[in-house]
Amino acid sequence: MELHNIFSNITFMASFLFLLVLLKIVKRWSCNNPTINSPPAPWTLPFIGNIHQIITSSLPHHRFKILADKYGPLMLLKLGEVPHLIVSSPTMAKEIMKTHDLTFCDRPNLLLSTIFTYNASDIVFSTYGEHWKQLRKICVEQLLSVKRVQSFRSVREEEVLDLVKSIFSSEGCVVNLTQKISSLTYGIVARAAFGKRNKHQQVFKSAIEEIVSLLGGFCIVDLYPSIKILKRVSQVKTKMEKLHREIDMILQDIIDDHRNGQNKARKDEDLVDALIKIQQESDYPQNSLTDDNIKSIIQDMFAAGSETSSGIVLWGMSEIIKNPKVMEAAQAEVRSVFDRKGYVDETELDQLIYLNSVIKETLRLHPIVPLLIPRQSREKCRINGYDIPAKTRVAVNVWAIGRDQRYWVEAESFKPERFFNSPIDFKGMNFEYIPFGAGRRICPGIAFGIPNIELPLAQLLYHFDWKLPNEMKNEDLDMTESFGITIRRKNDLCLIPATRRP
Numbered sequence: 046m047e048l049h050n051i052f053s054n055i056t057f058m059a060s061f062l063f064l065l066v067l068l069k070i071v072k073r074w075s076c077n078n079p080t081i082n083s084p085p086a087p088w089t090l091p092f093i094g095n096i097h098q099i100i101t102s103s104l105p106h107h108r109f110k111i112l113a114d115k116y117g118p119l120m121l122l123k124l125g126e127v128p129h130l131i132v133s134s135p136t137m138a139k140e141i142m143k144t145h146d147l148t149f150c151d152r153p154n155l156l157l158s159t160i161f162t163y164n165a166s167d168i169v170f171s172t173y174g175e176h177w178k179q180l181r182k183i184c185v186e187q188l189l190s191v192k193r194v195q196s197f198r199s200v201r202e203e204e205v206l207d208l209v210k211s212i213f214s215s216e217g218c219v220v221n222l223t224q225k226i227s228s229l230t231y232g233i234v235a236r237a238a239f240g241k242r243n244k245h246q247q248v249f250k251s252a253i254e255e256i257v258s259l260l261g262g263f264c265i266v267d268l269y270p271s272i273k274i275l276k277r278v279s280q281v282k283t284k285m286e287k288l289h290r291e292i293d294m295i296l297q298d299i300i301d302d303h304r305n306g307q308n309k310a311r312k313d314e315d316l317v318d319a320l321i322k323i324q325q326e327s328d329y330p331q332n333s334l335t336d337d338n339i340k341s342i343i344q345d346m347f348a349a350g351s352e353t354s355s356g357i358v359l360w361g362m363s364e365i366i367k368n369p370k371v372m373e374a375a376q377a378e379v380r381s382v383f384d385r386k387g388y389v390d391e392t393e394l395d396q397l398i399y400l401n402s403v404i405k406e407t408l409r410l411h412p413i414v415p416l417l418i419p420r421q422s423r424e425k426c427r428i429n430g431y432d433i434p435a436k437t438r439v440a441v442n443v444w445a446i447g448r449d450q451r452y453w454v455e456a457e458s459f460k461p462e463r464f465f466n467s468p469i470d471f472k473g474m475n476f477e478y479i480p481f482g483a484g485r486r487i488c489p490g491i492a493f494g495i496p497n498i499e500l501p502l503a504q505l506l507y508h509f510d511w512k513l514p515n516e517m518k519n520e521d522l523d524m525t526e527s528f529g530i531t532i533r534r535k536n537d538l539c540l541i542p543a544t545r546r547p
């Protein structure tokens with residue numbers, strides 16, 4: 046009996062081993078299949094793929110550029126189990142976001158984004174389909190339209206004036222501009238979304254900031270989707286769920302206040318009002334917005350709309366400080382346009398041609414979302430002769446494209462003049478310059494974001510002269526980036542203002 050057991054165990058083991066070998070042969074055969082032509086890739090290790098080449102001290106967009114210089118503008122990395130296509134040239138970006146836009150307009154189903162966005166039912170992380178189309182339409186036509194953006198003009202002007210007053214009171218002292226600008230853009234988005242500052246403001250702001258920073262990394266659970274246990278034991282998941290619950294309670298509170306009419310601070314409609322109205326007016330119950338949909342859209346406005354604008358103002362100010370000639374020219378322009386009035390408002394911002402080029406140049410060297418928001422292929426396709434499997438995740442290295450010497454003269458230098466009389470714009474038509482992305486998923490918040498950058502910069506340059514603390518030389522200003530889905534300054538920008546135009 047015992048012998049029989051041993052014998053059947055050996056038979057079982059042998060069959061199992063045979064099957065494994067067979068599987069391996071089939072796999073190798075399919076990899077070597079001459080009909081499949083994969084994009085170039087660095088060598089991989091079993092189980093981790095190319096992870097060891099990415100986890101280095103440098104940031105992912107820097108690392109991807111170094112690898113792309115060696116392996117080309119279309120490179121297929123295997124991070125854990127998942128293929129990642131890294132796109133690093135305007136021509137390949139155009140293939141992905143124009144020629145094959147419909148194939149690549151999905152977002153991957155990532156653990157953290159799914160928790161944070163009510164099961165990816167928002168605009169940013171929703172997969173391509175009817176739901177995303179409906180939300181995107183609401184966003185473009187109702188929430189972020191030119192008319193709506195204009196209706197928030199007084200909000201922007203009041204908030205920026207408060208910033209200027211608070212800097213006046215710190216005359217001659219070191220001012221932490223990072224903190225001030227981040228509160229400013231958050232304040233503008235909060236008043237646009239909620240109508241008034243919210244009692245839970247600080248908790249909400251910190252929670253959103255933390256979520257944005259958590260979204261930045263490569264989460265191990267997303268690199269090994271087949272290992273379900275990772276999901277159950279993930280500590281980041283637990284942290285994200287807690288943050289999500291906090292945000293959810295605050296947002297539900299705000300929606301209820303709006304429904305009960307306890308939000309009459311502004312006569313103009315705010316974004317929550319607009320969304321509740323759309324919810325109530327919907328003729329088709331199946332298309333009607335749920336409260337979770339409203340909350341997820343409002344979260345998107347904060348996560349996508351506040352840190353992006355503040356980051357660009359801060360990189361812009363950093364480049365201006367580092368380049369005194371740029372500071373001189375920008376100040377001369379702002380002061381000549383607004384001296385007749387004696388104050389800055391939005392009416393003549395369109396005359397600030399030089400400042401506009403400063404902003405464009407800032408977006409070239411510091412595209413705030415350096416790899417865009419991850420996309421995913423919906424089906425297999427062929428690009429430039431290479432086969433790309435379905436469900437490949439895609440990162441477009443906008444940071445590398447903006448610094449490519451083949452497309453930009455003196456690519457590493459800050460030269461706003463390059464945009465004078467140049468047809469190159471950031472609307473998604475020029476693929477050497479795509480800080481807002483391109484194609485179906487292009488950022489719908491450009492019209493909302495730009496005044497939040499222009500107005501504070503114009504005010505800071507109109508009223509104050511600026512210098513670095515501790516007799517630091519301008520060229521010594523540290524420009525190190527921090528890690529995340531957005532690139533922020535690693536160290537806060539601290540400057541000393543001297544009032545020139547009270």
Ligand code: HEM
Binds near residue numbers: 480
């Ligand atoms: C001003 C600085 C901003 C920059 C540089 C920026 C950049 C981007 C980028 C690169 C994307 C991804 C595009 C892609 O995948 O191809 C994006 C998406 C998005 N942005 Fe912005 N953004 C900015 C401001 C805003 C503002 C102010 C809002 C709203 C209040 C906003 C809302 C969104 C939304 C909802 C998406 C997702 C679109 C979709 O997936 O369909 N953004 N943004």
